[in-house]
Amino acid sequence: MRPLHARYPFFTAARTAVESADVAVATLIAEDAPAVKRGAERVERALMEGKVEAAEPYSWDTQEELLSYPISRILVSLVETPAAVDKYARSEADTAYERMVADFEAAESENDDSRASLDDVLTEFGLSDAVRADDAPRGRAPEYYWVDVGPYLTFSTPDWGDEWRLVNRALAGGSVRIRREELYELLREAVRRRVLEGLPFAVRGSEAGDQLAEALAPHVERLGNLLSERGAINIVRTESVEPERFPPCMQALLDDVADGAELPNEAMFSLAAFLVGVGLSPEEIAGVVGDDHADALQSRATILVDSGGSQYAPPTCETMQAYDLCVDRDDHCDTIAHPMTYYQTAMHEAAASDD
Ligand code: SF4
Known part of the structure; x- marks a missing residue:
């Protein structure tokens, strides 16, 4: 398991690392191991604070941090609140976004294999051939990129505002011109969708699943109580409801x-x-x-x-x-x-x- 996997646990290589780990997630859950506590913290911070970064990052080693991710997915599925799943996925994506931006800006100067490069992330999402850097002055990072229309439409939504509509974009040869920051936004959305894939899933219904649910019940109950106690709803009041x-x-x-x-x-x-x-x-x-x-x-x-x-x-x-x-x-x-x-x-x- 590499630190990179712990920073980006939704990467395919991270999932492979979890699958080939010496220790099974079910065993960790049965033992209420540190990775379970970190998984519960992960969900709690996602729901309450909109990020999944550990409050005390140095309290967890790489394996605990990485294994907390599949455990947090089980937990958020057991909470059985649709919006909790949305919020959790958004929070994972927001934390990944912060890490990606930091990594991309640092990758050139710092030789640290816990960091992901832009190429790494584009490859992860199958976007290597779909994204090309615009010309940039020598030694400077490109300010603009060209993204194929298909992925652009896949990873942006009309809800993001008029500037994202194709009619308001420079188009050439089937590609859309976007700023570097906008490319990062598309990648944040790609992460959110990756995290959301398969969530929520049915945990109960088999002997093994029921045992997992029972072992996690105290964490699920605590998360449920937190949801009922805190936060603020965004009410969109209209003059009349039709x-x-x-x-x-x-x-x-x-x-x-x-x-x-x-x-x-x-x-x-x-x-x-x-x-x-x-x-x-x-x-x-x-x-x-x-x-x-x-x-x-x-x-x-x-x-x-x-x-x-x-x-x-x-x-x-x-x-x-x-x-x-x-x-x-x-x-x-x-x-x-x-x-x-x-x-x-x-x-x-x-x-x-x-x-
Ligand atoms: S696509 Fe339409 S029907 Fe489906 S969830 Fe959205 S608003 Fe509802």
Whole structure:
């Protein structure tokens, strides 16, 4: 195991190092080894502080740091809160982003094999041939790069602002010109997606999985309690709430609730977080789904409002897809990455057509 793997545990080589390690993750969990404590810290800091860097980095060796990553993925899957998965992936990506920028800027001058070069990261994400440096004065790092349109569109989203739209970009020979800092943003997004791949996964359901879940229960309970106690939710209040402009996934969940269906926990939290996110109070939720079926939703919404946790922000489309809750997609879905953006766009378009 190399220090580089501990800094970038989502690299393919890091995963291989974990798989070929002398010690199995299941054994570490059964023994509540230091890597488990670091894994729990990793998730806690991700959810509470938006980064996964250890509070005391020198307390953990390379192996503990690297093995904490697969353990943190198990933990965040067991927390069973969709937004926790989103937040965790974002935090891993933000920490990796800081490390990448530091490494890229230092790689030329410091011969340290714990650092990744830009070429290393581009290769990791299969982007070596898709990204080319623009001409730069001799001895200076390039300020601009050309990125093939395909990867550019894959790793950027319209939510990032007008400057990311292709119509506002220099294009030549199927490539887009971007600043160096923007290339780093694309790589941050590539990391976020890599971390999100396969999350959340079902831990329970087999004898071995149930044992893991049982051994991790104290950590999961503590993380759950933290989520309920701290944070602040981003409520996007609009003057009125118009359910007919909700995205299809939320419409479908509302229909299920109105039909009296028992939704799984993650579906209930996703819907409740969305309704709170658009500005409904727990009491107002009954007005949307009807008094007869509002209880379960209202209790979740009350938790969200009381906890005020941004950790419970409505899940992204990616997370909805992971939970098989992205249904009945329509054309608008191709232009957004978040159900909240879908709704806000629909409200803006309705307001514009009324003017
Ligand atoms: S793409 Fe997003 S907004 Fe559209 S249905 Fe799927 S999760 Fe909902």
